[in-house]
Amino acid sequence: MEGERFCVSDPEPSRSESSSATSLSRRHSLSLSGAQPSQMDDDLENECVSEAGDIGDRALQSNRNSFSGSFHYLSAEDVVLPSYGFWCRDRAASSVIPSVSPLPEEILSLSIVVAVRDQDKKQENSNKLPxxxxxxxxxxxxxxxxxxxxxxxxxxxxxxxxxxxxxxxxxxxxxxxxxxxxxxxxxxxxxxxxxxxxxxxxxxxxxxxxxxxxxxxxxxxxxxxxxxxxxxxxxxxxxxxxxxxxxxxxxxxxxxxxxxxxxxxxxxxxxxxxxxxxxxxxxxxxxxxxxxxxxxxxxxxxxxxxxxxxxxxxxxxxxxxxxxxxxxxxxxxxxxxxxxxxxxxxxxxxxxxxxxxxxxxxxxxxxxxxxxxxxxxxxxxxxxxxxxxxxxxxxxxxxxxxxxxxxxxxxxxxxxxxxxxxxxxxxxxxxxxxxxxxxxxxxxxxxxxxxxxxxxx
Structure with a gap:
């Protein structure tokens, strides 16, 4: 159907979890500060597009909480958030953009991220790599x-x-x-x-x-x-x-x-x-x-x-x-x-x-x-x-x-x-x-x- 929008779970866009979590928290702070949704989307898209290749050692500095490395890329088995666990693709425009949600759902999504990470940290803190x-x-x-x-x-x-x-x-x-x-x-x-x-x-x-x-x-x-x-x-x-x-x-x-x-x-x-x-x-x-x-x-x-x-x-x-x-x-x-x-x-x-x-x-x-x-x-x-x-x-x-x-x-x-x-x-x-x-x-x-x-x- 022309113009139809559907959602697919990452890793199709291949964005790192650290970047996604950072972008989510940044979007939440921008929402609280009164920033317009279009401006937030532009900022997030600009950052994600320029990071499509690599982000270097920022991955190690931003999220050191895993044995297999220091950052994760979202996969189908990862936790699906109400809005930000999925990316919306416009079939007519053939572009991938983050889906937009009202502020209450953003807060709920951020709370889920924090809860999941707190639970993971209890199991991983004792085994962090230097x-x-x-x-x-x-x-x-x-x-x-x-x-x-x-x-x-x-x-x-x-x-x-x-x-x-x-x-x-x-x-x-x-x-x-x-x-x-x-x-x-x-x-x-x-x-x-x-x-x-x-x-x-x-x-x-x-x-x-x-x-x-x-x-x-x-x-x-x-x-x-x-x-x-x-x-x-x-x-x-x-x-x-x-x-x-x-x-x-x-x-x-x-x-x-x-x-x-x-x-x-x-x-x-x-x-x-x-x-x-x-x-x-x-x-x-x-x-x-x-x-x-x-x-x-x-x-x-x-x-x-x-x-x-x-x-x-x-x-x-x-x-x-x-x-x-x-x-x-x-x-x-x-x-x-x-x-x-x-x-x-x-x-x-x-x-x-x-x-x-x-x-x-x-x-x-x-x-x-x-x-x-x-x-x-x-x-x-x-x-x-x-x-x-x-x-x-x-x-x-x-x-x-x-x-x-x-x-x-x-x-x-x-x-x-x-x-x-x-x-x-x-x-x-x-x-x-x-x-x-x-x-x-x-x-x-x-x-x-x-x-x-x-x-x-």
Whole structure:
């Protein structure tokens, strides 16, 4: 029926419980202060849209009350509140917005949240993880999955490069990182939107590792921007413009395709599993101190092995003049880029200044992408100036590893898609322009102008 509205329980919008609870209490305080409902809805939507990708360590700071992590994503098995346990979707507008309720129901909803949390805290307070251990777990998951993302990106580059499939190239609009950006955006629809609540129910740290760590490192914005700069240096300005447009178009439709296919698969799983799904999920849930420490110990062991093997292979390949040296250096320095991007994500949803100006812009992701693009352009200029084998290996390894992990397309396109489905779809394209134009403009000043002036080849 046209214009019909229906309610679905989270995790379809994939909002974190900490953000939902914070938004609920903020909405309640705004109601008591006399704020208009439309203004409250705009503020909440702006914050939720800009937090569609990640909120960094704010999740640890806001709600430290669980073994499996420090924040939860709502799932079908969670408590359903009268208004805020559901999200209303307008079939005609195809947008997801919070349902609006009168003030008495808001107070009732807030009371239920407080009652449930008080009951949970009595059982969990004695088993809280130390804050340093929570941060250590996040950093370990991010580093381990970040290295896996670097390796996957390298394999996809080689698979579609001219030497094998011949789909991508350094001299066409189908740049080398396009397949990894598309695959990462597609998987973000699965792991970062539809199934993020279910993954978080098992382990919040696993959800962080898969989305921020693996998918954020699998995709790279700085590599995309640098390839367009190189095309512009060669005089192919039309190719550079088309490269940005096609890259954005394919990444945007990759996440849409991922969301649609994962929703269909989710419905298939519900029909097949029935009532046994809840019990099976609880079996795998990391909800005890021993389980948490066991997983952390295993990940630390595997992370140490990855770093050790990368260091040994880097030394061997460097002596044998192999191009693989850059890959192993990238695996060593890649986690540093993931960690910085995760900490910058705390700026998402906060806006500028005390008033929270432009709260709908995820400034953490924006800063990570633009800064990584500028540093990558600077290193490319250094390679042209120094023109030595050692400099090329070190600079390329840092570009592929550190800067490739510092910048991300999967998170960027998740935020873009959330803005496109909001009540202000123009913000998605404004956000894309704010990200791409400064990156390309500053990259032209840092890389293209020196190449033109000094005549580098």
């Amino acid at each position: 804050k340093w251990l929570e941060y250590g777990s996040c950093m370990t998951h991010l580093a381990f999955f970040g290295i896996l993302g670097v390796l996957t990106r390298y394999l996809l580059q080689k698979l579609f490069a001219p030497g094998t499939a011949g789909v991508t190239s350094d001299h066409t609009i189908l740049y080398l990182d396009l397949p990894s950006n598309m695959v990462g955006s597609f998987l973000m629809g699965w792991w970062g939107v539809v199934f993020k609540a279910d993954i978080s129910y098992v382990s919040d740290f696993l959800a962080i590792g898969l989305t921020t760590g693996y998918l954020g490192s699998l995709t790279t914005f700085s590599g995309w921007n640098q390839k367009m700069l190189e095309l512009s240096v060669e005089g192919h300005w039309v190719f550079a413009l088309l490269g940005f447009l096609i890259g954005l178009f394919l990444a945007a439709y990759s996440i849409i395709f991922g969301i649609e296919t994962s929703r269909g698969f989710r419905q298939f799983l519900k029909r097949c599993s029935g009532s046994s799904s809840a019990s099976s999920r609880k079996t795998w849930r990391v909800d005890s101190y021993k389980r948490h420490l066991a997983i952390l110990a295993v990940l630390l062991l595997m992370l140490g092995c990855l770093w050790s093997v990368s260091g040994i292979l880097m030394a061997q390949e460097f002596r044998s003049d192999s191009s693989e040296t850059q890959l192993w250096l990238a695996c060593i320095v890649g986690p540093l880029g993931v960690w910085i991007r995760w900490f910058l994500a705390r700026l998402n949803g906060r806006g500028l200044g005390k008033t929270g100006l432009l709260k709908w812009i995820p400034f953490g992701t924006l800063i990570a992408n633009v800064s990584a693009a500028c540093i990558m352009a600077a290193l490319a200029t250094v390679k042209k100036e120094v023109n030595s084998k050692t400099c090329d290996i070190i600079a390329t390894g840092i570009q592929f590893g550190f800067l490739g992990c510092l910048s991300t397309v999967s998170t960027f396109i998740s935020e873009f898609n959330a803005m496109r489905e909001s009540r202000h779809p123009w913000r998605a394209y404004a956000y894309a322009m704010v990200t791409m134009c400064p990156s390309f403009g500053l990259g032209t000043l840092i890389y293209s102008l020196p190449v033109w002036v000094k005549g580098y080849k």
